[in-house]
Amino acid sequence: MALRAQKIALKPSEKQVAMFCRHVDFARVAYNAAHSESRDAARWMSVYDIKKAFNSRKRDVFPEFADCSQNAGKNAIHAFEDARQRWKSGQNNRPKRKTHKSKPSFQIDNGVGTVRITADGNAAVLPKIGHVRLREKPRYVGEIRRAFISRKASTWFISILVEVDVPEPPDTSALPPAGCDVGISALATMDDGTVYENPRALRVNERKLRRANKALSRKTFLSRNWWKAKERLARLHARIANIRSDAHHQATHRILQGISALGIESLTVKGLMKNRKLSKALADASLGGFLVKLKYKAVRRGIRIVSADQFWPSTQRCSSCGYVKRGEFKLTLKDREYHCGVCGFVEDRDVNAAINLRQLASSTDESLNACGDAVTPTLVGWHQNPRVRGRSRKPLTEQRLVDFAHGR
Ligand SMILES: [Zn+2]
Numbered sequence: 404m405a406l407r408a409q410k411i412a413l414k415p416s417e418k419q420v421a422m423f424c425r426h427v428d429f430a431r432v433a434y435n436a437a438h439s440e441s442r443d444a445a446r447w448m449s450v451y452d453i454k455k456a457f458n459s460r461k462r463d464v465f466p467e468f469a470d471c472s473q474n475a476g477k478n479a480i481h482a483f484e485d486a487r488q489r490w491k492s493g494q495n496n497r498p499k500r501k502t503h504k505s506k507p508s509f510q511i512d513n514g515v516g517t518v519r520i521t522a523d524g525n526a527a528v529l530p531k532i533g534h535v536r537l538r539e540k541p542r543y544v545g546e547i548r549r550a551f552i553s554r555k556a557s558t559w560f561i562s563i564l565v566e567v568d569v570p571e572p573p574d575t576s577a578l579p580p581a582g583c584d585v586g587i588s589a590l591a592t593m594d595d596g597t598v599y600e601n602p603r604a605l606r607v608n609e610r611k612l613r614r615a616n617k618a619l620s621r622k623t624f625l626s627r628n629w630w631k632a633k634e635r636l637a638r639l640h641a642r643i644a645n646i647r648s649d650a651h652h653q654a655t656h657r658i659l660q661g662i663s664a665l666g667i668e669s670l671t672v673k674g675l676m677k678n679r680k681l682s683k684a685l686a687d688a689s690l691g692g693f694l695v696k697l698k699y700k701a702v703r704r705g706i707r708i709v710s711a712d713q714f715w716p717s718t719q720r721c722s723s724c725g726y727v728k729r730g731e732f733k734l735t736l737k738d739r740e741y742h743c744g745v746c747g748f749v750e751d752r753d754v755n756a757a758i759n760l761r762q763l764a765s766s767t768d769e770s771l772n773a774c775g776d777a778v779t780p781t782l783v784g785w786h787q788n789p790r791v792r793g794r795s796r797k798p799l800t801e802q803r804l805v806d807f808a809h810g811r
Pocket residue numbers: 721722723724725726743744745746747748
């Protein structure tokens with residue numbers, strides 16, 4: 404048994420949208436009540452005492468939420484307790500109060516089986532709110548453990564956690580390995596030359612975004628037209644995010660078909676983001692999200708992911724003879740082709756890197772776990788320099804470097 408989460412867009416009626424909004428308010432009020440009550444007491448109150456105190460006065464203080472499901476308030480208090488525990492264990496910062504700007508969401512279930520999907524898969528049945536139509540049928544069928552309602556740019560979603568039977572991942576050992584170079588210009592380049600383009604959603608929509616931002620700034624703050632302009636801007640942002648994630652899902656799905664192992668580079672996206680020239684394009688490609696999808700899908704399909712060490716020279720290594728470029732022979736960001744000075748091998752820069760990563764994936768131990776990091780292979784003569792120790796005045800070529808490394 405395993406838990407699977409899925410998020411489905413809803414088609415609520417106007418009345419239901421109003422109910423959703425009230426539940427969001429109720430959840431926020433309950434969370435903030437828990438926040439202030441736990442803090443004001445001389446000692447930390449337990450979550451049960453907080454709930455008891457809130458329940459005893461909620462009818463007097465918040466009569467407007469009388470027709471809301473009590474689950475929204477109760478779950479918000481539990482969410483606060485969770486945040487408090489994370490803070491105490493040093494994992495997170497101290498929980499803050501929720502404001503109107505916080506993400507509009509609430510948890511509607513009251514344990515296993517209190518929220519269900521109708522048999523035809525067209526609607527969700529929620530406590531106090533009733534049947535809410537779904538925009539698509541759920542992918543996983545089973546008992547619902549938890550259900551959250553949230554809003555993103557005027558669309559309401561339900562996120563459900565379902566317990567499902569998961570079949571063992573298929574045996575892929577007979578299939579060939581593959582290598583994949585992840586980058587900005589192309590999202591992914593495979594060792595066979597297949598290129599998965601990066602949609603550059605932000606760059607394509609930059610002008611629209613600028614206009615939507617300008618339109619918003621020209622409206623009177625909090626006027627009806629201001630809200631409309633804000634809505635338009637939010638929808639555009641959501642659209643950009645959707646374009647990105649769609650491209651990621653399609654690419655990862657295709658990459659992981661018919662292979663047993665996949666060699667990738669372990670990117671330090673955080674470090675790369677410090678480069679101001681690259682950061683915008685990098686954020687637009689959202690490589691971190693791409694790798695997350697690649698990894699969890701690989702685990703489900705029984706594919707080994709071999710991520711190369713950060714310093715493994717996948718770009719500088721010749722995939723034909725194993726020679727590693729260094730010093731003045733190094734490939735710069737401009738060079739789009741790899742020319743080997745030792746064996747004469749010529750290949751596209753990214754394809755060469757992908758072939759290197761495939762070789763790494765096929766050479767590493769079978770017992771390596773799915774996210775295990777591969778060790779840097781020893782590179783002959785990697786750290787030596789014939790200029791310092793050699794006496795020859797002949798011009799330094801890549802061939803001479805290799806000869807030196809082999810003691811010739
Ligand atoms: Zn070579």
